[in-house]
Amino acid sequence: MLAGKRILLIIGGGIAAFKALDLIRRLREDGAQVTPVLTSAGEQFVTPLSVSALAAQKVYRDLFDLNDEAEMGHIELSRAADLVVVAPATADLMAKMAQGLANDLASTLLLATDKKVLLAPAMNVRMWQHAATQRNVATLTGDGILFVGPDEGQMACGEFGPGRMAEPMAIVAAVRTALATGPLKGKHILITSGPTHEPIDPVRYIANRSSGAQGSAIARALLALGAKVTFVTGPVVAALPDGAQIVQVETAAQMHAAVMDALPADAAVFAAAVADWRVVSASDSKIKKDGKGKLPVLEFAENPDILSEVSHLAAARPGLVVGFAAETDDVIANATAKRARKGCDWMLANDVSPETGIMGGSENAVTLLSADGYETWPRMKKDAVAQKLALRIAAELADPKTVLV
Ligand code: C5P
Numbered sequence: 001m002l003a004g005k006r007i008l009l010i011i012g013g014g015i016a017a018f019k020a021l022d023l024i025r026r027l028r029e030d031g032a033q034v035t036p037v038l039t040s041a042g043e044q045f046v047t048p049l050s051v052s053a054l055a056a057q058k059v060y061r062d063l064f065d066l067n068d069e070a071e072m073g074h075i076e077l078s079r080a081a082d083l084v085v086v087a088p089a090t091a092d093l094m095a096k097m098a099q100g101l102a103n104d105l106a107s108t109l110l111l112a113t114d115k116k117v118l119l120a121p122a123m124n125v126r127m128w129q130h131a132a133t134q135r136n137v138a139t140l141t142g143d144g145i146l147f148v149g150p151d152e153g154q155m156a157c158g159e160f161g162p163g164r165m166a167e168p169m170a171i172v173a174a175v176r177t178a179l180a181t182g183p184l185k186g187k188h189i190l191i192t193s194g195p196t197h198e199p200i201d202p203v204r205y206i207a208n209r210s211s212g213a214q215g216s217a218i219a220r221a222l223l224a225l226g227a228k229v230t231f232v233t234g235p236v237v238a239a240l241p242d243g244a245q246i247v248q249v250e251t252a253a254q255m256h257a258a259v260m261d262a263l264p265a266d267a268a269v270f271a272a273a274v275a276d277w278r279v280v281s282a283s284d285s286k287i288k289k290d291g292k293g294k295l296p297v298l299e300f301a302e303n304p305d306i307l308s309e310v311s312h313l314a315a316a317r318p319g320l321v322v323g324f325a326a327e328t329d330d331v332i333a334n335a336t337a338k339r340a341r342k343g344c345d346w347m348l349a350n351d352v353s354p355e356t357g358i359m360g361g362s363e364n365a366v367t368l369l370s371a372d373g374y375e376t377w378p379r380m381k382k383d384a385v386a387q388k389l390a391l392r393i394a395a396e397l398a399d400p401k402t403v404l405v
Contacts, residue, residue: 001176001224001243003031008081008113010106011051013041015156016088016122016165021046023087023168024054030172030242035081036060039106041090063105074105078113083178086110088122088165091133097145098136118146118178120171125161148174173243182226183394189227190265190318191219191244192272192306194234196252200298201283210273211360212236214324217382218269219244221390230262234272252278252303259306263313267320267393270307270344278303311343320396322389325349326359332367332374339369346370348389368392 007027011020020042024034034055038048048059063074078084086093086106093106102108110117119140127133128150141147149166166174180186193215197205212233219231219241231244232255240246247258252274259268277300287296307323323344325335328351335349347369352359365379368389377388 001030002027002172002179005032005083005175005179006081007032007034007175008037008078008084008109008115009034009055010037010039010084010086010093010109011042011046012039012086012088012090012093012106012122013044014088014090014122014165015045017042017045019165019168020087021050021054023085023171024051026168026172027175028055030176032175033057035077037077037106037109039093039104041092060105063108074108075112078109079115081113081115083175084110084113084115084117085120085171085175086117087120087171089119090121091123091127091130091136094119094121094133094136094140098139116144116146116178118148118171118174120148120166120174121150121163122165123150123163124157125155125159125163128163129161146174146178169242170245173245176223176243177228180226180228182224183398184222184225184227184390187227187266187397188230188264189222189393190230190232190259190262190268191215191222192232192255192259192268192270192274193219194236194238195273196234196255196275196303197250198252198275198278198303199250199282200279201285201287203286206275206277206279207235208273208275209359210234210236212238213360213362214364214382214386215269215271216241217386218271218389221383221386222393225390225394230265232258232262232272234274251275252306256304256306256309259310263310263316263318265318266397267322268310268318269322269389269393270310271324272306273326274306275303277301305342307344308342311345320345320393322346322348322393326352328353332369335367335369336374349374 027034036051036055037060052059096107102111150162151164152162153164194212195208195210197207199205216238219229223243229244232247249255280299280301311321321344325338325347327334331349331351335347339347349367364382364385367374367376
């Protein structure tokens, strides 16, 4: 998806610099060309040799390297890229940027560039939370600088909290979003996918046969059209969509919280097969046979209906809400009633009776129901369904609405 894109990657000095090596690999796998710049502090963590070997390019390190000036001056270097990425972006580099300092190669390139800049901060949690750093983040955001992360978690220094550099694939996703050119550029689309697991006890749970294949395919198709995708997924066997912001959950309650957290969105597609019920009080220890033939009785409570709740939001309702109706009989009648009940704009209905092989299979046969009526699409691969749906969503979100299919 980044084929032919040129990334100028500035590697700052921090333990997270080791992840920059993986980032180079991931960017190149995605088709990008990576020109690396290593700060002198960055060199304390990764060697110029490993950086250049992975990038298959010369590493730029010194502002006053006359050879470089003869070959390519710093102004040209800062502008020859489509995007400048700083990973890890240290507190020091961010402070320099916020002040407009240019006293080494990295800061000079950042001041001289006319391209978008994406920062992946990495630092100790106290440094990240320090008022000075937060002031600099606000200044840089105001200057139009893009950020990915930092994540929260265990840090190399032993502390816990925000400050970990975003994972390489999340940075790749942010790079794709920053360079997006398709009809969904600038649009944020939320997708739920996969089954949920509702615990009975620590080793048992209630699940369903959803593979997550259709949800992943929809995410990929929307990403290909330039959307920023948040993908909230239950435990799945299908490959997760590279390039999406992925939020992994287990239960319906967790999926509900993750969806609410991800709003606002321009559109939301609810492809998950959410469990309708959860066990009221899952046991903390494994339920044992009592040896006398007495069977355990499970009490169920209804899970939140995420689709219905989002469809009925007064504020922050996505402009387009799409649900799925997996039915085993009277597909159109049931899906029509379900669309009205749930309050979504579009309902994609499909017949999941075992003989169709749709649940967990590679094909799908759907009918799209909207306020305008319904249309039945021929049976096709889930990828093709996803592409058709993505184009429809792009046409719906376009201003003015266009017909793309
Ligand atoms: O009611 P039913 O489960 O058939 O509705 C299916 C649609 O509703 C799907 O789009 C599914 O993702 C969504 N749903 C939901 N939360 C639930 C149950 C279903 O978002 N608890």
